Every structure is written in structure tokens, then in C-alpha cells.
Amino acid sequence: MKKLLIILALNLLFFNAFSQVHIKPEEIKDKMQWFGDAKLGIFIHAGIYSVEGVTESWSFYNKRISFEDYMKQAKGFTLKNYNPKAWADLIEESGAKYVVFTSKHHDGIAMYDTKINNQSIVKKTPAKRDMITPLFDELKNKNIKCGLYYSLLDWSHIDYPVFLNDSNRYEIENDYARWNKFRDFLHSQIVEILHKFNPDLWWFDGDWERSAEEWEAEKIRNIILKYNPNTIINGRLQGWGDYATPEQNIPVIRPKFNWWELCMTINESWGFQHKDLNFKSPYEIITIFVDVISNGGNLLLDFGPREDGSIPEESVHVLKELGAWNKKHEEAIFETVPGFPPGHFYGPSTISKDSTNLYLFLAGNPQNQITIRGLMSEIESISVLGSNNKVNFKILGKIDWSEVPGLVYIDATKENDIDKYMTVYKIKLKSPMKLYRGHGGFYID
Numbered sequence: 001m002k003k004l005l006i007i008l009a010l011n012l013l014f015f016n017a018f019s020q021v022h023i024k025p026e027e028i029k030d031k032m033q034w035f036g037d038a039k040l041g042i043f044i045h046a047g048i049y050s051v052e053g054v055t056e057s058w059s060f061y062n063k064r065i066s067f068e069d070y071m072k073q074a075k076g077f078t079l080k081n082y083n084p085k086a087w088a089d090l091i092e093e094s095g096a097k098y099v100v101f102t103s104k105h106h107d108g109i110a111m112y113d114t115k116i117n118n119q120s121i122v123k124k125t126p127a128k129r130d131m132i133t134p135l136f137d138e139l140k141n142k143n144i145k146c147g148l149y150y151s152l153l154d155w156s157h158i159d160y161p162v163f164l165n166d167s168n169r170y171e172i173e174n175d176y177a178r179w180n181k182f183r184d185f186l187h188s189q190i191v192e193i194l195h196k197f198n199p200d201l202w203w204f205d206g207d208w209e210r211s212a213e214e215w216e217a218e219k220i221r222n223i224i225l226k227y228n229p230n231t232i233i234n235g236r237l238q239g240w241g242d243y244a245t246p247e248q249n250i251p252v253i254r255p256k257f258n259w260w261e262l263c264m265t266i267n268e269s270w271g272f273q274h275k276d277l278n279f280k281s282p283y284e285i286i287t288i289f290v291d292v293i294s295n296g297g298n299l300l301l302d303f304g305p306r307e308d309g310s311i312p313e314e315s316v317h318v319l320k321e322l323g324a325w326n327k328k329h330e331e332a333i334f335e336t337v338p339g340f341p342p343g344h345f346y347g348p349s350t351i352s353k354d355s356t357n358l359y360l361f362l363a364g365n366p367q368n369q370i371t372i373r374g375l376m377s378e379i380e381s382i383s384v385l386g387s388n389n390k391v392n393f394k395i396l397g398k399i400d401w402s403e404v405p406g407l408v409y410i411d412a413t414k415e416n417d418i419d420k421y422m423t424v425y426k427i428k429l430k431s432p433m434k435l436y437r438g439h440g441g442f443y444i445d
């Protein structure tokens, strides 16, 4: 019974989450264009939590460390090896087209010189400087879009109701004046960030603690869009965002949203943690990335820099390997759309926007023939991206009086053409892709 109630409650939550979406895709499709084409973004969780390597903000909220000790980390945040130019070079090398940087996490410490309060790395740490401006300058030179993460909730703010997982400062219902004070702070900081950085994308977080009305989410959206109507807002604004943000896990079924983005860590932590050596391999990252794009999403891949501003070598390795693979296969990735719907090919695929070039992604060693089904358009050629060597294919089982297309059997490629992560076949079609989606002929009613 208890289990049933939990399932019902979850269903209700799920339903509510979708029934609350206020933004219509057709109204935002122009401004979402670059985002849909971008495919890869880099998420950066920088903060004082990297000093002791504790979980960003959650460690004091969940009482793994006292609030005082958490805040003391500020003394060790030096940024003495911070090199924004090298960061931007690495991000560009990875193939990413946008960045999302933590302007303020749930701990309330701004990573730039906020004038609204004293809670910033400029005022509280030996680094004494704004981390965002120099990075954004470098990224803009490279035409990489600049987004900012911003936590609506602020567990260290004296007027924010929630403090630790078992203690609140007050309840809003009992003290609206105090809540209004916090909300004024929140809205002023958003305006400050807007004027200072004019981010291409706002990545809100922490909206779950309050309702849209309490945050005045619609007003926040309007403030941002009035300043810059092209700004993109993620889906963590209680129904007032533009796109969905699943976290850490690939959706199993292709999401119905027009735009979505999987945010995922390279190891298991958003911020830098010395002890977390559980890094995903380039192969794992690349196969996940391909799964995401073949289902119409973007990957927002996160790393956490150290307190001195250096990037862990393991993350650098992954970003470089991913970048080399992206470069070799870029026409199959960027500015494409999802390829086959399920049923035509056992694997991920994308297609060019004009529907004439299909890309099949083959994990591991494609040493056998592969098959595609239900392809009505005629194939001009099949080649391997990288070498551009042709691959032979034949059509099996085509019956000339039936509309059902034959099976396409594609030969294995030469060993030299196999990519160490994922090999990509390009199928050039003679006309835009048409698919057969029927049951295959005779059957009994």
C-alpha cells in the first residue's frame, strides 16, 4: 500500500512538472536555434568547496561538515594557477559550443564581484578576483556562448528560510516581510548579473524549494527577456524555462521536448573532490554523447577545477580525446538532427538538416556487416568519416511489386578505418530520406 502511495505521489509530481510548463515551443524556436545546433556544452562548478574537496554546498546542508568549517574553506581559495586563456583553448578543443559557469551555488558565494552583499570570492578569499569576466572575454573571442548557473535558493543567506536539512531559520507563512527581503536580494542579484554579464543562457537551479509564485518566476523570466530577448533559460524555473534538464542519466525513451540537455559529471562530482577518482573514460563519454544527440539532446559535460584554478588532468584528458573525436566526425554531430526512429537500425544515428546525409555510429569494432531496414530513399554511397573510404553494401529481399524496401546490408570496413571509440558511416542519399514505417505486408485482421 505504502509503495502504491509513493508511486501515485511520484506520478502526480511527474504530471505536475509537465502541466506547469508555460512556454510554447513555437514562440521560442528562433532563439533556440544555436542551442539545438550546439550539441555540446561544458559545465563548470567552481567554488570554495574545492579547497577541502567536499560536496558543493550540500556538504554543510547535510551536516557532513559544519557551516563554519565549510565557510573557512574560503581562506584556501587562491586561484594562483588560474589561466582563463588555457581554459578557453581547452574548451574550444573539446568541440563545445557553450559554457555554463557557476556564478553562485547554493552556498551563496558569488564567483564575481557582487555589490549586493559581501559573499563573494573577491571579498572572502585570497584570490580576490572575479573568475567569470576573464573567462567570458576569452570565450567570446572564440564565439563560444557564455551561460551562467545561478542557484535561486541560498542556504547561507540570513533571510533565506532554509538553512540545514533539519533546521529552518523561519517559515515564510509566519514572516512574509523577511521573505520579501530575501526576494529583493535575489532579484537584485539577478539584475546585477544580467547587466554585468548579459549571459547567453541562464542555468537556474534550486527552484524545488519554493513555488513559481514564491520566487516570482514569471517576473524573473520577464526581467531577463526584457533586457535580452534572445537569452535562453533552462527548465529549472518552476515551469518558466525553455528546455528540460535531466541529470546524470540518459533518458531511455526519446524525450518529447523540442530541446533538452543532459548535464553529467566527468567523474561523480560536480565540483572538485580529491577523493573522487571515478572518472568516466573517453569511450564512455563519447557513447553517452552520441546517445544524447541521436535523441535530440545536448550534453552539458561538467568538470570541477581545483582551488588554485587548475583543471584535473583526468578531465583534461577526457576533453581532449572527446575533442579529437568530435573534430574527425564533426559533420555527423553539429547542426544535425536525430536520424532513424527506433526500428530501422540497432544503434544511434543522426541526419543532416536537409535529410540527405545519414550518419550511423558504431561502437567498438564494426567487424561484421550491419543492417538497416525500411529505407525507401536510394543510396548514392556509403563511406567512413575520417578516411572517406567507401564501404560496399547490397540490398536484400526487395520484392519488385511491394512497396516494402529491401534490407540494406553494409559490409565491414577496413581495419585501418576503425575508430578507437566510435566509427561513423556516412550514407549519402540520392534524395531526402523517406522511411517505410509499416508492418511489412500481409497480415490477418
Ligand code: GLC
Pocket (backbone or CB within 6 Å): 045, 056, 058, 205, 206, 247, 263, 270
Ligand atoms: C543538482 C545539485 C547541484 C548541482 C546541479 C547540477 O541540482 O543540487 O549541486 O549543481 O545538480 O545539475
